[in-house]
Amino acid sequence: MTTTHDATTPTLPDVDRGSRLPGLLGGASLALAPIVLVGAAATSPPQADSSTAAYVASLAEDPTLTAISATLFHYSWVLFAFGALAALGLGRGRRGRGLAMLGGIAAAFGSIQMTGLLYNDWVLSEIGNRLPQGLAVEVAEGIWGDPHVTVWQLSAKVCALLGFPLLYAGLARAGVINWWLVPVSLFTVMGYAFVPGVVGLVLGLAFGAPAYVTGLRLVQRARLHA
Secondary structure (H helix, E strand, C coil), X not given: CCXXXXXXXXXXXXXXXXXXXXXXXXXXXXXXXXXXXXXXXXXXXXXXXXXXXHHHHHHHHCHHHHHHHHHHHHHHHHHHHHHHHHHHHHCCCCCCHHHHHHHHHHHHHHHHHHHHHCHHHHHHHHHHHHCCHHHHHHHHHHHHCXXXXXXXXXXXXXXXXXXXXXXXXXXXXXXXXXXXXXXXXXXXXXXXXXXXXXXXXXXXXXXXXXXXXXXXXXXXXXXXXC
16 A cells, blocks of 8 residues: 655654653744734834834833833744744754754844843833933934944844744745745744734734744644654
């Protein structure tokens, strides 16, 4: 009797018992990351416009809400970093391995970079309440204008925004996930930013599909040998 294999159906590689816990934790981290990210966006203090003055004023107006939002943003990127590294274990063989490795490392690096940038929200909230508005804006612009900070911001955004699509492309090449998830992943970490309000938040959750599926693959693989 012969069996057939549907090439469009994602396959799950074997796993050793010793790697079960990292797979479970990594899968849960990756699946939760977009949800926490959208929660951070939902609690982000509203600002009048995109100027530095409006940004500082919005953070200073409600320090509690600022702290909640910044904390959620921070931990969403922590979860993304753990998930990206765990996802590297899904690939087997040569197909997609190099692409997944490049993307996973870049995604994890960018996510770690992003977590550090969130400290800025607490700083701006404090200076916005303790200094005259003009001076607070001057301090904020001075920080952002520093070339070292600029490199930090750009490297974080580029690595995070491009790393995950490369990671998912490698996993799709290896047959772990489906290819349609790769273009969707271009919007996973910023889907809520395209459309304001509740609709944007819903889109943000929907664009998290690649992370949900990959997280599920990690959990499934780990449970195969539970």
